[in-house]
Amino acid sequence: MDTKILKGIDVSLKVKKDLSVIIKKLALKDVIPSLAAIIVGDDPASKLYVSSKAKAFSKLSCHSEVFSLPSDTTKQNLIKFIEDLNDNPKFHGILLQLPLPKHLNEKEILKTIAPNKDVDGLHPENQGYIMQGDPQFISCTPYGCIKILEYYNINTNGKDVVVIGRSNLVGKPIASLLSQNFNYGNATVTICHTKTKDLNFYTRNADIIIAAVGVPNLINKNMIKNGAHIIDVGINRIDDNTKDKGYKVVGDVDFDDVLGKASSITPVPGGVGVMTVTMLLSNTVQAAIKQAKII
Numbered sequence: 001m002d003t004k005i006l007k008g009i010d011v012s013l014k015v016k017k018d019l020s021v022i023i024k025k026l027a028l029k030d031v032i033p034s035l036a037a038i039i040v041g042d043d044p045a046s047k048l049y050v051s052s053k054a055k056a057f058s059k060l061s062c063h064s065e066v067f068s069l070p071s072d073t074t075k076q077n078l079i080k081f082i083e084d085l086n087d088n089p090k091f092h093g094i095l096l097q098l099p100l101p102k103h104l105n106e107k108e109i110l111k112t113i114a115p116n117k118d119v120d121g122l123h124p125e126n127q128g129y130i131m132q133g134d135p136q137f138i139s140c141t142p143y144g145c146i147k148i149l150e151y152y153n154i155n156t157n158g159k160d161v162v163v164i165g166r167s168n169l170v171g172k173p174i175a176s177l178l179s180q181n182f183n184y185g186n187a188t189v190t191i192c193h194t195k196t197k198d199l200n201f202y203t204r205n206a207d208i209i210i211a212a213v214g215v216p217n218l219i220n221k222n223m224i225k226n227g228a229h230i231i232d233v234g235i236n237r238i239d240d241n242t243k244d245k246g247y248k249v250v251g252d253v254d255f256d257d258v259l260g261k262a263s264s265i266t267p268v269p270g271g272v273g274v275m276t277v278t279m280l281l282s283n284t285v286q287a288a289i290k291q292a293k294i295i
């Protein structure tokens with residue numbers, strides 16, 4: 001069987017094309033969707049993520065500012081910084097780049113972002129809305145996965161979906177979205193995790209697998225059924241001496257191994273990652289619309 005490669009870039013271009021129409025309408029009313037991105041410390045990967053997000057914003061004539069705080073920022077100072085941004089009408093969205101330095105409790109800090117500016121969808125209020133089937137801001141990676149399924153017309157209705165991973169960032173929200181009574185929902189969803197006794201049993205029976213684990217090449221062709229659709233969220237670095245950098249980036253699924261057996265798969269890189277940044281833009285535009293009370 002030919003395995004279709006579900007390229008994130010094609011989906012991203014479609015979403016951005018739709019967004020650019022809305023952004024132009026907003027500009028006519030002097031509203032420029034604006035994001036405040038906070039980065040604490042100098043983790044190089046986090047810096048790279050934030051700069052790629054900022055680039056995507058400027059390409060679509062949206063505004064973003066990066067606020068870099070020192071790694072020894074206290075909880076009180078970080079919360080005060082966030083509260084000032086909550087009250088600052090210049091910014092429609094606030095992104096707190098994770099992970100935070102160890103002395104800061106992520107859950108405690110995320111709760112201080114105003115829910116109507118929580119464009120990363122990590123505030124408990126926004127995660128609760130998803131559980132209730134009334135999403136406000138959907139966290140960007142799960143939202144990107146849904147957009148990929150939608151764009152490539154991968155029907156989830158009545159399908160058996162296995163989500164591997166149960167993080168608040170990816171696993172739990174995507175599992176909740178896919179099980180709701182929505183278009184691109186209505187699936188029978190099983191969540192697998194580190195304590196799952198026989199991962200194979202579940203993945204082998206799945207019509208759709210969403211892998212959000214962080215273990216390189218965990219899933220191979222013996223673990224999937226013929227014709228399965230695979231969304232690979234994982235981003236893992238593995239050593240590769242043939243590359244200048246000394247490593248390459250792979251997903252949680254052994255891409256080459258499943259080719260020919262899976263119906264479709266998102267590549268890593270070039271799949272879900274592209275969509276995460278795009279959906280941050282989408283959420284920020286949505287926040288601008290709500291806050292400006294227009295359209």
Ligand code: NAD
Binds near residue numbers: 141164214236
């Ligand atoms: P996490 O570490 O918070 O969660 C990983 C989950 O995988 C846990 O719930 C754990 O129970 C489960 N798990 C770990 N090992 C397992 C195993 N052997 N079998 C079954 N389950 C296992 O990670 P996360 O933040 O959810 O991210 C998961 C992966 O997705 C990482 O590789 C991360 O880099 C990537 N990610 C990608 C994007 C993107 O834009 N593409 C965004 C966020 C995260």
